[in-house]
Every structure is written in C-alpha cells, then in structure tokens.
Amino acid sequence: MGVSTSAPEAGLAVVTVDFQPVNALPVQGWYDLAAAVRTAGCDPKVRCVVLTAAGRGFNAGVDIKEMQRTAGHEALIGANRGCFEAFSAVYDCEVPVVAAVHGFCLGGGIGLVGNADAIVASEDATFGLPELDRGALGAATHLARLVPQHLMRTLYYTSRTVTAGELHRHGSVWQVVPRAQLMDAAMGLAREIAAKDGHLIRLAKAAINGIDPVDVRRSYRYEQGFTFEANLSGIADKHRDAFVSAKEDRS
Template sequence: MTEPLHNVRALPFRIERAGGIGELVIDKPPVNALDTRGWHALAEAIDALGRDDSVNVIVLRGAGRGFCAGVDIKELAAYPERIVAVNAGNYATFRAVHRNPKPVIAAVHGFVLGGGIGICGAADVIVASECARFGVPEIDRGAMGGGAHLQRMFGVQKVRAMYFTGEMVDAAEAYRLGAVERVVPREQLRDAAMDLARRIAAKSPAMLQLAKEALNGVEDGDLEDKYRWEQGFTLQAYMTNDSSEARAAFVEKRDARFDAGDANVEVQPGARA
C-alpha cells in the first residue's frame, strides 16, 4: 500500500503538458534521491501520463545538480526495514517507464546513479548533456540492482566492470558505446530533448503505441523479470553486516570498514524481496 498523495506540493517532481508532450521534472534537492513515498509517487505519475490522451510522448529530466542519485540512502540507514517498500517503488517506476504505452525520453545531466540508471535503462531514448555521468554505486552502498537496466544501455562486460568497481562512465563514452542518442551542452539539453519529443509527438498516436509494444515484445528476455531477480539479492545483501556498515559509512562520510565475516554469504538463488 502506498501512502495517499494528498499534498501535491510535497511531491518530488513537477509536470507540464503541452503540444502532445508530457514533461516530468524530478526536483528533490540536493541530489534528486527519492525516498519510499517519492518512488511510488513517481510511478503513479508516469503511469498517469501514459493514460493521458493529450500526451503522445513523455520527457523525463531532473532539476538541479543532476538527473537522479537513486534511492535515499539516509532513509534506509535510519529505517532499513523499508528496503522492501523501496524495492517495490523502484520496480513500479521502471515498469511504468518501460511498459508505458507512450515513448519515453530521458534527458539527463550530471549524476545518473542507481535509480537514475533504472529510469534511463527503461526509457526508449536517452539524450545527455556533456556533463552527464552514468554509474551504479550499489556495491559501495551495501545493495544490489540496476544491472538489468544498465545492460539495456551497455554491453555485458562493460556492465560488469561498472558494477564491480562502482566507477562511472561519462557522456562521451556512453555515446561512443551507443547508450545515448545525442550529447549536447548542458544549456541545450532541454531544447534537444523537446525537439526530439516534438518530432515523435507529431506521429500517429495509434502507430506510436503499436511501435512501442512491438519493440518491447522483440527484446531479449523480460526486463521486469530480470530486475525482480536482482531485487532478491538486494534484500539478501541488506541482511549482511557489510551492507549495514556500507550505509553507515556513506551517511557518516567515512571509509567503510569490512571484516571477513560476510565474505562467504550463503547465496539463495531466486530470493525475492
């Protein structure tokens, strides 16, 4: 059950509709990291845009310093039991993007991390500013997840290098590897995304929806099932001492101190959150 969304002003995003384009801007200072309620609200809003007959294409972008830094680690450090609800919110958001009947453009700048990768990997097209940097720092936050969506952007071995190291890829490299459609200066990002959106929005709404469904259907495997598999390991990770230490170190702005006690974690394939 998600919390009723009574206070619209408290939502971590804003939405505008014009010319067949639904534009959703994540706006949750300082880094657009969303808490449990924020992820569920975001999923509901993206689903609503998909049902809106006045919208032919959706643009997702972020305000402030970067696109999206993922989940609110401080919330999970204080309330680790919320991991299941956060997982559900992430799943719902990425599903709302990928399975949306309308094409979705992600227009990204600055940091694109964790849940930001999930949104991009679920989107149909990515436009990036020159300052954009893509990464999955989960291994340094005591979590798992994001590999399925990252693998929709990059090749298998590049994904594993990024996943194991937590290191980021810049926009130029992402473009070279075919993950993004276009790279532009930061001040041109919105214009570039909206120009692409206008060209898409001018097409037949019926044809666009058929095209989206057809393209999703010819993909290799089921993105939502793959991500659900990963989420079981996120829950398992949260049961380890190393995960607790990683989150505490992040919040306290210090180096994590790991012992050998969690080195041989018993893996239970298929564990579900």
C-alpha cells in the first residue's frame, strides 16, 4: 500500500496510488505522490508519466478520519500542504502527465486530474468536489480546468458529480473506454507522446505552462485560506464529524 513507480517500457513511467479501501490519502501519502511524480519527471529517460490508482476508485481526496483523530490543526495544515505539493508536482512535472481515471475522482482527485496534461477515463468514472459537504473549500481552481465556468460553480455549490462521458463532451477527457481497457488506452496515448523528441517534449511542457491564463498554484493557495477559516470557525469540524459518523453507521 502506498505510492509506487514502474517503468513498463522505454520512455514511460507509471505512478500508481494504492491507499485502500478508497484511496483517501493521508498527509504523508500526498507528499509521497508529489515525490514520485517529480522523480519520474526528472528522469532524462522518461518522456511521459502515467498517473493511475489501484482499487475501487482513482482518488477520494484527503483522509478525513486522520484529520478528525488528530488534535489541533496539524493534520489540516499537513493535508493542505500535501495537496498543494502533489497538485504542483503534476502541473510542474517536466514531461506530460496522463491521468488514467476509474471509479470515483473526488476532492483531491480533481486537483490531480485538473493539473494533468491529458485524461483517459473508464466508463464508470465520475468526477466531483464534495468539499462543501465535508467542511472544506478548494480545487475549484482545478475543476474550472475541466468544465465551463458556470457548470463549475453549479457543481461546486451542489457537490454533484459528472460522468466521464460528460467531460469527454466538454473536451477535457481525451478518451472514455471500458474499465478493462483503461490502462491500455492510457498507455497508448502516453506511448504516442513519448515517441516525440525528449528535449522538445520538455520544452513544450514548459511553454504550455508558461502561457496558462491562470496561475494554478496561487489560485489554489488562495482557496485553501478559506478552508482554514472554516476550520477556525468550527464549521469544518461539524461537517467532517458528520461525514465520519455517517460512514461508520454504514459499515
């Protein structure tokens, strides 16, 4: 369990997240993910990184149970900083990152795929930000990279999800395939990217990041300040407690 990196073929690195049962990452998990993506991108032999996950879904965000059982603000600060590092690592990766998404992609998962260069998803994939239901704010920055502005606001305010098919129609998901074909499809796209000149693909990634109309690091950091404000006011604890209690009742 954790974050692992493999090199299945020349030019490609696959970073796999595996935090069972639902890939809700603890604080250290976000830092480990950031380190793995950065290390893969810095390898001169790598020309494309595939980001994927094991288990039931791609990502369920932060480990709220860890946050609630930790006294004070240490876990909240750690989660904020860890998410910032992981999202930034994907965005700043020296080579393109292809996200291979299955099942649920929620909260922090949106931060990862919103900063990826391309997304391939399985037919059962769903995307959303349940932040308001969890006493948090954040990753609207990244959701806004997947859907138009007014849809982003509606999804954010309602905590609703959208399907891979809907995102494909908006152009943010490159390809939607049956779940059994997800890795083959993601690897196929990554292989096509990795066939380019390694030096040029790095220059292309830097150039595209340089012309982005929104500084995703600064805008996400701004959002995180409101999460901390919600926590200090006591609102966040109330919602996180209710979420943890509901999960325990169902189990």
